[in-house]
Amino acid sequence: MIYYFSGTGNSEWAARTLARLTNDRVTRITKKTLAPVMIEEGETFGLVFPIYAWSLPQMVSDFLKNVSVHTGAYCYAVCTCGAEAGCAMRVLRSKVHMDGVWSLVMPDNYIVAYSVEDDQRSLEKVREANTRLQEIATHIRARESGCADVHVGKFAFVKTFIGGHLFNKYARSSKPFRTSYDCTGCGLCAKVCPSENILVADDMPFWSDDCQQCLACIHRCPKRAIEYGKSTEKHGRYVFHFAQDQIEGKG
Ligand SMILES: Cc1cc2nc3c(=O)[nH]c(=O)nc-3n(C[C@H](O)[C@H](O)[C@H](O)COP(=O)(O)O)c2cc1C
Numbered sequence: 160m161i162y163y164f165s166g167t168g169n170s171e172w173a174a175r176t177l178a179r180l181t182n183d184r185v186t187r188i189t190k191k192t193l194a195p196v197m198i199e200e201g202e203t204f205g206l207v208f209p210i211y212a213w214s215l216p217q218m219v220s221d222f223l224k225n226v227s228v229h230t231g232a233y234c235y236a237v238c239t240c241g242a243e244a245g246c247a248m249r250v251l252r253s254k255v256h257m258d259g260v261w262s263l264v265m266p267d268n269y270i271v272a273y274s275v276e277d278d279q280r281s282l283e284k285v286r287e288a289n290t291r292l293q294e295i296a297t298h299i300r301a302r303e304s305g306c307a308d309v310h311v312g313k314f315a316f317v318k319t320f321i322g323g324h325l326f327n328k329y330a331r332s333s334k335p336f337r338t339s340y341d342c343t344g345c346g347l348c349a350k351v352c353p354s355e356n357i358l359v360a361d362d363m364p365f366w367s368d369d370c371q372q373c374l375a376c377i378h379r380c381p382k383r384a385i386e387y388g389k390s391t392e393k394h395g396r397y398v399f400h401f402a403q404d405q406i407e408g409k410g
C-alpha cells in the first residue's frame with residue numbers, strides 16, 4: 160500500500176503513478192485515516208509526501224507514530240519538493256526503516272513566500288519527475304534496498320533542524336487566513352482540508368488551530384477568495400492539472 164499526503168496534487172499524482180507502475184494501491188493520509196497501521200512481513204509500505212520547510216508535514220509525522228512495520232516488509236518513501244528536501248529523509252529514517260528514499264522536484268506551491276512558476280516551467284518539472292518515477296519504480300519492483308537519491312541542497316542540516324523547527328512553531332498559524340467578498344460559502348475549502356481544520360458557518364469559512372499549511376484551501380478555492388495575510392495576493396495559484404498524455408508529450 161502507498162500512503163500519501165498532498166495539498167495541491169503533486170504528491171497524489173506521484174503516488175498514483177507509482178501505484179500504476181508497481182501494481183499497488185493508494186490511501187490518502189488525512190485526520191480520518193490516522194488509525195493504527197500494521198505492515199506485515201513481505202508487504203510493501205510506500206510513503207509519498209510534500210516537503211514542508213525541509214522536513215515532513217506534521218500530519219505525516221503523526222501518521223508514522225501509528226505505523227508499525229515488520230522488519231521483513233519492504234519500505235520506501237518519495238518526497239516532492241519545489242527545489243530541495245534538506246535532511247527530511249534523515250528525519251524520516253529516524254522514525255521508520257526505509258529501503259529506498261527518493262525526491263522529486265515538482266512545481267512549488269508555497270505561495271506564502273514565492274510566486275507560482277509559469278505553466279511551461281511547471282510542465283517541464285512534471286515531465287522530469289515522470290521520467291524519474293519510471294526509474295524509481297524499477298528499483299521498487301526489484302525490492303532493492305540501500306537506494307537513496309534525494310535533492311538535499313546546501314546547508315541542509317541548519318535548514319531542516321532550525322528552519323523546520325521555526326516553521327512548525329511560528330508559520331502554521333491559522334490567524335492570517337481571510338476571505339474576500341468573492342467567497343460564496345461553497346465549502347470546498349473545508350472538504351479539501353486534510354486536517355478538518357475549516358468549519359463553514361453562515362456561508363463563511365472559519366479556520367481552527369490545526370493547520371498543516373498544505374494551502375489546499377487557498378489554491379483550490381474556485382473563486383480565488385482566500386488569502387493568507389498579504390503575501391498570497393500576488394503569488395498566483397497552483398493545482399496539479401496535467402493530463403498524462405501532455406506529460407508524456409503525446410497531447
Ligand atoms: C508550507 C510549505 C513549505 C514548503 N517547503 C518547501 C521546502 O522546504 N523545500 C522545497 O523544495 N519545497 C517546499 N515546498 C513546496 C512543496 O514541497 C512542493 O510544491 C510539493 O510538491 C507540494 O506537494 P503537494 O502538491 O502534494 O501538496 C513547501 C510547500 C509548502 C506548502
